[in-house]
Amino acid sequence: MPVSVKTYAGVEEAARALSASRSARFFGGGTLVMRALNEGTQAFDTVIRVTDPALRQVKPEGDRLTIGAGVTMAAVLANRDLAFLHPVARSIGGPAVRTMATIGGNLFAACPYGDFTVALLALDGAVTIAGGGRALNLDDFLKVRDREPRVIVTSVTITRPRDAQAFRFHKVSRIKPKGISVLSIAAHLPQSGGRVNNARVAYGAMGPTPLRVTGVERALEGRSLDASGIAPALAAATERLDPPTDALASSWYRREVAPVHLRRLLLNQAG
Missing domain, CATH: 3.30.465.10 (Uridine Diphospho-n-acetylenolpyruvylglucosamine Reductase; domain 3)
Structure with missing residues (x-):
């Protein structure tokens, strides 16, 4: 199927063109759109670009x-x-x-x-x-x-984290350093008086989209980032989660390893 490419100087003009066509897709960097085109997708026939x-x-x-x-x-x-x-x-x-x-x-x-x-x-x-x-x-x-x-x-x-140590990221993959995620974890852990204040923790590859782990966030509030302080957060590591099973890992495996890697991240031991 032939594919047409339309280029716009302004974002608003491109947005109007995109919303008006069910057979168009927006071209950002191309890693998603070009892969779909190379695989012969029939889902769209127009690619919209912006030079703004x-x-x-x-x-x-x-x-x-x-x-x-x-x-x-x-x-x-x-x-x-x-x-x-x-x-x-x-x-x-x-x-x-x-x-x-x-x-x-x-x-x-x-x-x-x-x-x-x-x-x-x-x-x-x-x-x-x-x-x-x-x-x-x-x-x-x-x-x-x-x-x-x-x-x-x-x-x-x-x-923007005020303290470089307050933001932490850890990716688990079978091929290092750039493999597809079995699990990824990011956390912003501001502290006041040695206690966590307003934690935000998110997982990747543990649901259909990246998601916040609110049970872990609540368990960390007011706690110190040491082995005893993070214990309640580890207990809540997979609370109410139903991870996917795919070619990389089963749902069971993801649930088993999530607390292990969360512990490493919270103790700042993740490599």
Whole structure:
């Protein structure tokens, strides 16, 4: 099936064209769309691109930071303001993939992909969508993501950790360092007086989309990050979760290893 490519200078114009066509898909970095095309997809016949440079900007705003949806993993690694996200970007694919893969595209990656989104979720991410600048908490966006495939995310705004040790990320894969996730964990663990205050913990590859582990967050509140302090959080590590079974791991296996790797992350022992 022939595929047409339409390029727009502005995001709003592209968003109108995308929402008007059920046979169109947005082209961010291309790692998802091009794979579908190479596999002979019949799901769409039009690819929409945007050249707006605003999609590739990074803007610090006090204790928050806005990252354009077109920022690539390679650009993250080159940006000092995003140093706390370097380990996350480095875990995604090899150099060729990182020069293409974008922040916005990662938001739409199906399980077990989407590791960068796990980090954004732990950092209280909020997405801005073209077409009036609608803003959604990342938690809410992920719940409706698959029902809204024809929206363009323009940016993601996150909390910038005040302490480098407060943000932690760990990816478990069978092929290192860039394999597909068996499990990924991200946590923002601000502390006050040696006690966790307002923890956010997220998993990848433990559900259909990246998800927050609210039971773990509640169990960590007011606790110290030592073996006794994190014990309640480990007990809640897989509470109410139904991980997928795929070619990488079974649901049972993911449930078994999640507390092990969560413990390593919380004790800052994850490699």
